[in-house]
Amino acid sequence: MPSAAGTTTSLPAGLTDPPPATPHVEVSFPRPHVLLVRLNRPERLNAVPRPLHAALERLWDWYDAQPALRCAVLTGAGKAFCAGADLREWDGLNNAAAGGSGPEGGLGGGSGTGSKTVKAQITQDGTGEHGVAVRSTTAAQDASSSGNGTIGHRDSLPRGGFGGLSNRGGKKPVIAAVNGACLGGGFEMVLNCDLVVASRAAAVFGLPEVGVGVVAVQGALPRLARSLGSRQRALEVALAGRPYDAARMREWGLVNEIVEGDGAAVVEAALGWAERIAANSPDAVIVSREGIKLGCEGVNPEVATDILIKGWYARIEGGENMVEGVRSFVERRKPVWKDSKL
Template identity: 40%
Template sequence: MSSTTTQPPQTTIYQLSFPAPHILLVTINREKARNSIPSTGHTEGDAIFTWFDREPSLRVAVITGAGKKAFSAGADLIEQNSRASGNNTEPKRQPYMPSSGFAGLSRRQGKKPVIVAVNGFALGGGFEICLNSDLVIAAPEARFGLTEVNVGLYAGAGGLSRVARSAGLQVASEIALTGRHITPEEAKQWGLINRIAKSRDSVVPEAIELAQLIASKSPDGVIVSRAGIRQAFETASMERASQITEQEYGQALKEGDNFKIGVKAFAEKKTPQWVASKL
């Protein structure tokens, strides 16, 4: 339903599709492995979402998992076991994970919004993806958890700091120290997801509908609004976060085409016809 001006990166882990204009749908395509992600999946994910940020025709991405059991069960523990036991014959890849984190998302800064459609288990790195994404919609059957303590690890792809910032010390401690599964109701109560979908089958369509609503707004306005929110999340001082956003984007946004298009359409009571962002 959509064409792009540049070719997406090659991938063996993900399936890319375009369900609506300006929308990228990324599906983790390892259903038999509960969509766990091996080391190659992190660099592939980083390449995909770097391309997404740079592709002029795309405005919002949705990521989900293949099948009905899991969004992502986290790291590929079979591969992890092979590495830990010294049986891995593949050349070592350094670093194991890019700076953007698990699947190129758990520590991603990025430019454009990503929505997670959680169709099943989101555990370990799968939950860390959610904790750093812009919006999360979960199926009623979804389950979340930082389960790394169950296998002798810790949530090292950015999840600990993000769950603490989002949910607070005590809730974060319960999640990370017990390794238990939490329900969508708990996750929503703690501010970790946005919505619970009507059904598992509707979670992706609902996420795409939300993506379309965002994509209908000014691409420049969305990019700068997202940057301002994330600056506030990362910066200790709220006022300093506002200053940084204004310094980095304020003038460029007001000099850009979409601001002129937006105010002209408002004055003429017309629907704005946005153009690709140059920010």
């Protein structure tokens, strides 16, 4: 059985510090300047437990802060990419919430000033007995003399969303290597990845949330239309709750490449893309990605161009990688890039 502690292979030269401890995750560096992150709970279809969201966000933040790393690949161990979060965890929260109800307080109580209620909300789901993601919220209710109170909620997921990735802005690209089931929160992560490589035979995509009365609130819904090319496709995925194969996702524009073969072949293809990206100017990759991100986020093209030129582009114009790129072209040789200082 995979270790819950997570594993990291030997570290490449150039890292300023080692990656943060990330349970249920394998971290490796299979190509120069490339990070491979493998979710490692195959017995649970790589369902993500609540503590892992923040741990993964710390890992993605660490990746962005490492000048020597230029591209990352995310995949899953075994037959699934990620089926969402852990149903057993959700069931435990449900039982805890039910046990706290009653006249003494808890879910149904809270009549006194400063009482605290714990609520469990289902927000994602997978398929079968795996993959229901849970957000735990706390509600502090201060009742006034008139019986009215204000309730504040704190979402347990980090700012980056599911897996620290579904709402990540980030600085550097992440490629999804979809080796199997990619459902609920797993699909939400993929929708925010920069490229997607998928297995023809094994990859299955979907947002089955509506089938169990919940909503995909970790970033998928606002991104569906722009990722799939039309409002109607987005609504089909969000409202029908059905699964889709890699061929349909390729047809609709989400998948960049379909791979024949097993999960290892999918990861190898994704690493090929990562290696190609890492061979380019790291400064140019970061700034080009930011320009695309501005357009995808609905910023007017003229405004987005102005933001890019005066912001990110101004920081690399005349810099050592831009000078090297032009000089190598003139000298008809391969450029030798410096790690980005952005």
